[in-house]
Structure formats: C-alpha cells, structure tokens
Amino acid sequence: MRPLLHVDQVKKSFLQPNQKLFGRKQNHIIRDVSFSLYQGECLGIVGESGSGKSTLGKLILGLEKPDSGKVLFDNIDIHQRQGRHLTVRKNISAVFQDYHASVNPYFTVEQIIAEPIDIYEKLSSAMKKERIHQLLEQVGLNSSFYHRYPHKISGGQLQRVCIARAIACAPKFILFDEAVSSLDISVQAQILSLLAQLQQQLNLTSIFITHDLTTVTYLCDRVMFFYQGRIIEHINPISNLSNVKHAYSKQLLQSVLGF
Numbered sequence: 001m002r003p004l005l006h007v008d009q010v011k012k013s014f015l016q017p018n019q020k021l022f023g024r025k026q027n028h029i030i031r032d033v034s035f036s037l038y039q040g041e042c043l044g045i046v047g048e049s050g051s052g053k054s055t056l057g058k059l060i061l062g063l064e065k066p067d068s069g070k071v072l073f074d075n076i077d078i079h080q081r082q083g084r085h086l087t088v089r090k091n092i093s094a095v096f097q098d099y100h101a102s103v104n105p106y107f108t109v110e111q112i113i114a115e116p117i118d119i120y121e122k123l124s125s126a127m128k129k130e131r132i133h134q135l136l137e138q139v140g141l142n143s144s145f146y147h148r149y150p151h152k153i154s155g156g157q158l159q160r161v162c163i164a165r166a167i168a169c170a171p172k173f174i175l176f177d178e179a180v181s182s183l184d185i186s187v188q189a190q191i192l193s194l195l196a197q198l199q200q201q202l203n204l205t206s207i208f209i210t211h212d213l214t215t216v217t218y219l220c221d222r223v224m225f226f227y228q229g230r231i232i233e234h235i236n237p238i239s240n241l242s243n244v245k246h247a248y249s250k251q252l253l254q255s256v257l258g259f
C-alpha cells in the first residue's frame with residue numbers, strides 16, 4: 001500500500017545571524033528525517049521544546065521548503081508546482097496551538113469556518129450555511145455561535161471553531177501542532193475527546209505534534225520521539241510504549257508515569 005504522506009530524507013537549516021559583521025552560521029534544525037504515514041493512521045511526534053517539531057510540521061504543510069529531501073503527499077511533491085495546486089492543498093489541513101493568532105479577529109465564526117469552503121469549494125450560500133451548521137454541531141457548538149466574534153467566545157470554543165474549519169472541506173490529512181497545549185486541563189480533556197470522536201467518525205489521517213506523551217497515548221496509533229532534529233525512536237504500535245530503548249524517550253516516559 002502506498003503511504004498518504006512520505007517524508008523522504010528531509011533536511012532544513014536556518015541562517016543564524018551572529019555578532020560578527022560578516023559570516024552567518026547555519027543552524028541545522030531538521031537533520032535527515034524520513035517516515036511514512038498511511039491512510040487512517042494517527043502518528044504522534046513528541047520531543048522537547050526547540051527540537052524542531054514545528055519546523056517539521058511546517059515542512060509537511062508546505063509552509064517551509066526543505067534544503068534537501070522531499071515531502072510526498074499522495075505521491076506528489078508538495079514543494080513542487082503540482083503540489084501547490086488547490087486540489088492537493090484542499091486535502092492538507094492544520095490546527096495550531098495559538099487559536100487566537102490562527103483566526104482573523106474581525107471575522108465571525110461563520111466567516112472563519114467559511115474560509116476554506118470559499119477557497120476550495122464553490123458552494124451556494126444556502127449550502128454553505130448548511131455545511132457550517134453541520135460543522136458547528138460536529139464540534140459540539142450550537143447555532144448561537146454562528147455570528148459571534150473570536151473575542152466573545154472562550155479559548156476552548158475558539159479551538160473547536162478552528163477544528164471545524166480544519167475539517168470543513170473533508171481533508172485527507174490534518175496536522176495538529178500543540179493543538180490542546182494552551183487550554184485549561186479540563187478543556188484539554190474535552191477537546192481530546194472531541195478529536196478522538198472525529199478521528200473515528202471521519203477516519204482521519206493525522207499527525208499530533210506535542211511535548212505531551214499523555215495526549216499521544218490517548219489519540220495516536222504510534223509515536224516518534226524527536227530529539228535535536230532527528231527521529232531517535234519509533235514506537236509502533238503505541239501499546240509498546242513501555243519498551244522504549246533510548247535514554248531520552250525513557251526520560252520523557254518516566255516524567256509522565258513517574259517511575
């Protein structure tokens with residue numbers, strides 16, 4: 001079976017300005033990363049802050065270009081012209097940590113969710129309205145949210161709106177980058193339960209980027225440990241988590257389980 005997503009020997013560095021007038025150092029953030037993701041799978045990527053997880057996410061979403069290597073989505077290189085086509089991009093979606101920065105503060109909930117629908121699908125206004133109502137219901141919000149602005153709803157509710165927007169055009173793949181990290185613990189649990197439910201209903205293929213192993217064990221089928229821009233360990237299936245070998249993975253696991 002062909003993977004839906006194939007990350008092939010991807011490397012990424014950034015130019016780091018230093019104190020000298022001339023000469024800037026290359027900061028190697030992603031060092032030769034390869035993995036595949038198959039339809040219906042949920043993959044967790046865990047690692048400490050600064051290890052390069054979000055940069056890898058941006059490379060997968062096509063927001064950053066690799067120095068070398070490829071990101072193939074449905075066998076199409078997303079950094080080449082064909083990969084920038086709307087028919088490819090429609091199938092790649094994301095939910096980020098900072099829900100306030102992810103939305104236009106002058107848009108209503110209706111307008112926020114309508115954004116991808118307007119870009120990727122040309123629906124009549126009645127059909128669009130109907131779709132948005134369905135989506136709101138799917139993420140546990142009622143129609144009273146339709147005309148509300150981001151600053152008039154809670155963080156958890158706004159993240160639900162972002163999730164509704166992410167699934168609005170039934171993408172094949174969603175990347176969640178620390179999607180629950182900035183919410184209160186009780187709200188985190190509600191959103192995680194919503195995501196687990198949506199994953200089942202929609203048979204989503206997804207990647208969960210997080211520093212929190214608990215989230216990963218709750219949602220993911222397998223997990224990759226990321227350290228200094230490299231995958232240092234891959235646990236598949238997630239039920240084998242207690243068998244981690246690498247010292248860093250063990251340390252992360254111990255910090256969660258406390259043994």
Ligand SMILES: Nc1ncnc2c1ncn2[C@@H]1O[C@H](COP(=O)(O)OP(=O)(O)OP(=O)(O)O)[C@@H](O)[C@H]1O
Pocket residue numbers: 014015029047048049050051052053054055056211
């Ligand atoms: N556009 C950029 N230009 C220069 N450096 C960058 C850029 N984007 C990221 N970096 C650097 O890359 C490194 C990895 O950042 P990244 O956000 O990918 O890590 P992370 O593992 O997601 O961390 P966190 O969990 O804190 O979000 C950091 O040192 C960051 O400063």
